[in-house]
Amino acid sequence: MDFPVLSVIVFTPIVAGLLILLIPGDRKTEIRVTALAAAVLALILSAWVYFNYDTALGGYQLMEHHDWLPALGISYIVAVDGINAPLVLLTGVVMFTGVLISWGVDDRPREFFAFLFILASGVFGVFVAQDLFQLFFFYEIAVFPMYLLIAIWGWVQTREYAAMKLTLYLFIGSVIALVGGLAMYFEVGLNTFNMIRIAEAGQAGAFSQSFQIFWFPFVFLGFAVLGGIFPFHNWSPDGHVAAPTAVSMFHAGVLMKLGAFAALRVGIMLLPQGAEYWRWVIMGLATVNVVYGAFIAMVQTDFKYVIGFSSVSHMGLVMLGFSTLTPEGLTGAGIQMFSHGVMTALFFAVVGMVYDRAHTRQINELGGFSKKMPWVAVAFIIGGLVSMGMPGLSGFVAEFPIFMGVWRVAPIVAIIAAISIVITASYIIRIIGKVFFGPMPEAFEHHIGDVTVLDKVALVVLCVIMIAIGVYPAVMSPLVASGVESILRLFGGA
Amino acid sequence: MLLAILPEILLLVLIGFVIALDAIWKPERRRILGWVTAGGLLLIMVVALLVSRPVDGEARLIFGGMLRQDWFGFAFKLLFLFSAAVTALFAMDIKGAGQKGEFYTLMLVSTLGMNLMASSADLIMLYLSIETTSIPLYILAGFMTRDDKSVESGFKYLLFGAVTSTVMLYGFSLLYGFSGQTNLYHLSLAFYDAQFPDLAMLAGLLLVLVGFGFKVSIVPFHFWAPDVYEGAPTPVAGFLSTASKAAGFAVLLRVLMALFTPVAAGYWVTLLAIVSVLTMTLGNFLALAQKNIKRMLAYSSIAHAGYILIGVVSLSQLGGTSVVFYLLGYLLTNLAAFGVVVAFWQVVGSDEIASYAGMSRRSPWLALAMLVALLSLAGMPPLVGFVAKVFVFAAAVQADLIWLAIIGVLNSIVGLYYYLTVLKVVYLYRSPDDDKPISVSRPYAIALLVLTLGIILVGTIMGPWFAWATTAAQGIF
Numbered sequence: 001m002d003f004p005v006l007s008v009i010v011f012t013p014i015v016a017g018l019l020i021l022l023i024p025g026d027r028k029t030e031i032r033v034t035a036l037a038a039a040v041l042a043l044i045l046s047a048w049v050y051f052n053y054d055t056a057l058g059g060y061q062l063m064e065h066h067d068w069l070p071a072l073g074i075s076y077i078v079a080v081d082g083i084n085a086p087l088v089l090l091t092g093v094v095m096f097t098g099v100l101i102s103w104g105v106d107d108r109p110r111e112f113f114a115f116l117f118i119l120a121s122g123v124f125g126v127f128v129a130q131d132l133f134q135l136f137f138f139y140e141i142a143v144f145p146m147y148l149l150i151a152i153w154g155w156v157q158t159r160e161y162a163a164m165k166l167t168l169y170l171f172i173g174s175v176i177a178l179v180g181g182l183a184m185y186f187e188v189g190l191n192t193f194n195m196i197r198i199a200e201a202g203q204a205g206a207f208s209q210s211f212q213i214f215w216f217p218f219v220f221l222g223f224a225v226l227g228g229i230f231p232f233h234n235w236s237p238d239g240h241v242a243a244p245t246a247v248s249m250f251h252a253g254v255l256m257k258l259g260a261f262a263a264l265r266v267g268i269m270l271l272p273q274g275a276e277y278w279r280w281v282i283m284g285l286a287t288v289n290v291v292y293g294a295f296i297a298m299v300q301t302d303f304k305y306v307i308g309f310s311s312v313s314h315m316g317l318v319m320l321g322f323s324t325l326t327p328e329g330l331t332g333a334g335i336q337m338f339s340h341g342v343m344t345a346l347f348f349a350v351v352g353m354v355y356d357r358a359h360t361r362q363i364n365e366l367g368g369f370s371k372k373m374p375w376v377a378v379a380f381i382i383g384g385l386v387s388m389g390m391p392g393l394s395g396f397v398a399e400f401p402i403f404m405g406v407w408r409v410a411p412i413v414a415i416i417a418a419i420s421i422v423i424t425a426s427y428i429i430r431i432i433g434k435v436f437f438g439p440m441p442e443a444f445e446h447h448i449g450d451v452t453v454l455d456k457v458a459l460v461v462l463c464v465i466m467i468a469i470g471v472y473p474a475v476m477s478p479l480v481a482s483g484v485e486s487i488l489r490l491f492g493g494a
Numbered sequence: 495m496l497l498a499i500l501p502e503i504l505l506l507v508l509i510g511f512v513i514a515l516d517a518i519w520k521p522e523r524r525r526i527l528g529w530v531t532a533g534g535l536l537l538i539m540v541v542a543l544l545v546s547r548p549v550d551g552e553a554r555l556i557f558g559g560m561l562r563q564d565w566f567g568f569a570f571k572l573l574f575l576f577s578a579a580v581t582a583l584f585a586m587d588i589k590g591a592g593q594k595g596e597f598y599t600l601m602l603v604s605t606l607g608m609n610l611m612a613s614s615a616d617l618i619m620l621y622l623s624i625e626t627t628s629i630p631l632y633i634l635a636g637f638m639t640r641d642d643k644s645v646e647s648g649f650k651y652l653l654f655g656a657v658t659s660t661v662m663l664y665g666f667s668l669l670y671g672f673s674g675q676t677n678l679y680h681l682s683l684a685f686y687d688a689q690f691p692d693l694a695m696l697a698g699l700l701l702v703l704v705g706f707g708f709k710v711s712i713v714p715f716h717f718w719a720p721d722v723y724e725g726a727p728t729p730v731a732g733f734l735s736t737a738s739k740a741a742g743f744a745v746l747l748r749v750l751m752a753l754f755t756p757v758a759a760g761y762w763v764t765l766l767a768i769v770s771v772l773t774m775t776l777g778n779f780l781a782l783a784q785k786n787i788k789r790m791l792a793y794s795s796i797a798h799a800g801y802i803l804i805g806v807v808s809l810s811q812l813g814g815t816s817v818v819f820y821l822l823g824y825l826l827t828n829l830a831a832f833g834v835v836v837a838f839w840q841v842v843g844s845d846e847i848a849s850y851a852g853m854s855r856r857s858p859w860l861a862l863a864m865l866v867a868l869l870s871l872a873g874m875p876p877l878v879g880f881v882a883k884v885f886v887f888a889a890a891v892q893a894d895l896i897w898l899a900i901i902g903v904l905n906s907i908v909g910l911y912y913y914l915t916v917l918k919v920v921y922l923y924r925s926p927d928d929d930k931p932i933s934v935s936r937p938y939a940i941a942l943l944v945l946t947l948g949i950i951l952v953g954t955i956m957g958p959w960f961a962w963a964t965t966a967a968q969g970i971f
Contacts, residue, residue, distance in 0.1 A: 171906075
C-alpha cells in the first residue's frame, strides 16, 4: 500500500479546519466551499476504503505503521478491519451531510467548521487507531470541540448546562479508561501500546483472570459512557437537544459509536476474560437502556428529546449485541452502529429543518409539515421505519441478528428487549402523525417554506444508504461478519 | 570547567550590558532593552547548547564540589533562559516596568540564581543561589510602587519567602551539624553511617521540604501564590509560576534523590503522595470559585504542582522523565496563558474573568491562543498538557500508585471545568465592546506564536523532547 489513504482520511478534516481558520472570517462562502470540498474528499476516500476492503482476506488491511515515541512503545498505527470500515464510511457520510446542513450557520462559520473538522479528525483517528495511546489521543480530540460547538452554536436555553455536562461525563469516562489502558500497558510489559500485539500477548496469557476482571469495568464503562450506557446516559439527550443540527448529527450519529467501538476494541478485545465475567451485567444494563430509553422517548413532548432518547434506546441494542459474545449478536451490533448512525443523523437533520422554520419543537404545537416540505416528511418516514426495524431497510438487517444472538444466550432478555420495538413504533408513528400530518397551525401557514436543495441532497444520501443496506445486506453483513470472526477467535472461536 | 558555567558568565555579561545601555539610552528608547534581553538570552541558549553541553550520561562535581555538571541541571537552565526571554517580551509594553532597565536587570539576576540552583551540589551554594533567585523576585513582585496591590504582593512574597527560607536554612544546619559535610553527594554517604540519627535526618528532611514547598507552592505552603500573582505585574506572575516553580522542582528532585534516597525514601514518598493529593484537590477546588483570571491561574498552578509531585513520588526513571517533561510543557503553556492575560490587560485594563466576554469577536487570534493554553492546562490533545499528564499518570500506575493516578485523573476533570468556564466567557458571551478590536503589539505576537506552536509541536512530536527529558532525569539518579 503506497498511498497512505487512511492517514489522508484522518488528517484531511483537521488540515481543512486549519486552512479555514486562515480565511478571513467575513468571507463566508469561501469558508463553506472549503469545508464542503474537504468533506467530499473524506467521503470519497472513506467510500474507497470501504469498498476496497477485501472480505475474503479478512484481518487488518491498509495498515500504516510509524514509530511515534519508541522509548515508550507508542506508535502511529492505522488499519481497517470488518468492524471499523463501516464506521469510517459512516463518519464520511455524516461529515458530508453535516456540512450540507450547516450551510446556513451564520454566526462565526469559520470557527464552527474549524471546530467541527477537528472533531471529525478525532473521530476518524479513533476508528482506525490500532495503538492504545493513539486511540486515547484522538478520542480526547473528538471530545473537547463538542463543548465549544454546543456552547456557542447550540440552543440558547440549555446549551451552557448541556455542553458542560456532556464534556465532563465524557472526560470522566475517558480518563478512567485511560488508567485502565496504562495498567494494561505495564501488565503486558512488552513496552508497546500496539493493540494488536497486546491482544496477542493477552491470548498468550499476559493478563491474569483477576487482572482482567478488575480492570474490565474501568475500561469498558469508561468508554461506554460515550456510548450512552445506562446509568451514564444522562448527558446524551441533553447534549443532543442543546447541540446545533450538524453537531447533533455528528454526536448521535458518530460520537456515540466512538464510545461503543472503543469499548469493544479496548474492553472486550483486549480483556476477553473480563468481558466473559461481566457480560451479564452489561446485558442487564443494555436491556435497561433499550427498554427504559424507549419508554422515556415515548413520553417526551419535545421532538428533539424523543430522538435523543431513541438514540439511548438504540445504542442499548448495540451494547446488547456486544454482551451476547455470539457471531450473530456482534455482527448485528456492528451493523446497528452504522445503521443507527445514518438513521439518527437523518432524524436530527429533520428536527433541525423543522425547528429552523417553526422555531418550536413541541410536538403538540406542530402539524401538517408534509404539505410544506414533502421531502423531509418522506425522509423522516423512511428513517422511522428503519428505527422500527422494518424488513427491507437497514434497521432490520441490524436488529434481527442482535435478537437472534440474544435469544441464543438468554431468551428472556430477548423478549423483554423486543418490547422496545413496539414502543419505538408508537412514538415514531405519533410524531409522523402529529408533526407531518394533521392540520397545520394557523401561525405556520404563511412563513414556512420548503427546505433548500442542499438539505434535500443530504436527506437523499442518507435515505439511499439505509434502503440500499436493507435491500441488499450483502454490501455490509459479510464485511462485519469477517471482523466479528477475528474478535470471537479471542474467545476461543465460539 | 569554565565552559560549564559559560551560560552564567554570559548572563553576567548581559546584565552588565543591560545596565550600561540603560544608563546611556534616553528613557523613550529603553523599551528596546526588552528586545536586547530576549535576544541576549536566546543567544546564550544557543551558545550553551553548542559549547557547554555536558557529556551524555556523565556527571562531575566542579568548583570544589559546589556545582555539579550534568544534563539535569543543563536541561533546567535552558528552561529558565527560555522563560526569562519570553517574560522580557511580555514586559516590554507594560507601563512602569518595560521601560526600566532595573526590571530586566533584576529578572536576569534572578535567572542567574535559578541557573545556579539547578546545578548546585552543596548546601551553601544551594542556599546562596536560592536567595539570589528570590530577592530580585521580591522586588519584581512589588515593582509597581504606585500600585498598592503590587506593593502588598511584594511584601507578602518577601515575608513568606524569608520565613520559609530561614526554616530551610535551619534544616541545612542540622544536616551539616550531624555530618560535618555540606556537599549533597558526600552527605548522603554520611547517612549510612550509624552516627547519623534518624530523627535528625527526618527533621532535616521536613525543614528542607518547607523551603522547597514554598518555592513550588504546594499545600500547606501555597497561601502566598494567589495574592502574589494577583498583585504582581502579570509578566512577573508568569515568571514566578513557571521558571521559579521549575527551579523549585529542580532542587527538590536533586536533594530528594541525592540526599534522601534511598535512606528516607519510605518517609518522603508517603508524605509527598499525601501532599500531592491535597495540593491537586485544594488547588483545583479553590480555582473553581475565582473571579479573577490571575488568581484562577495561581490556584491552577498550585494544582499543577500536585500533578508534578505524582511524578516525583513514583520514584522511577519514568517518573523523573515525566516530571521534566511536565515542567517543559507546563512552562510553555502557563507562559502562554499569562501572555494572553497581559496582552488583554494592556488593552482592556481588567483581569476579571467576566471582562473576557466577547474576546473571540474582538481578537480571534488572541482567543485562539487562550484556547490552546487553557486546553493544554486541562490536558487535552494534541497539546502538550495531554502527553505530560499521561506520562505522569503512567509513572504512577507503573509504581503501583493506582489510587494516586485515579485521584489525579479525577482532579483533572475539576480542572477542565474551570478552564472551560473561562473559554465559555471568551467564546460565548457578548460584551458592549464587541466591535472594538484588540490590538496585539509585536512582542506579544511573536512570543505567543512561538509558545502556541511549541505547545502543539511538543504535544504531537514527543520523541525528541521525551529523549531530552530522559537524559535530564538520568542525570540525577
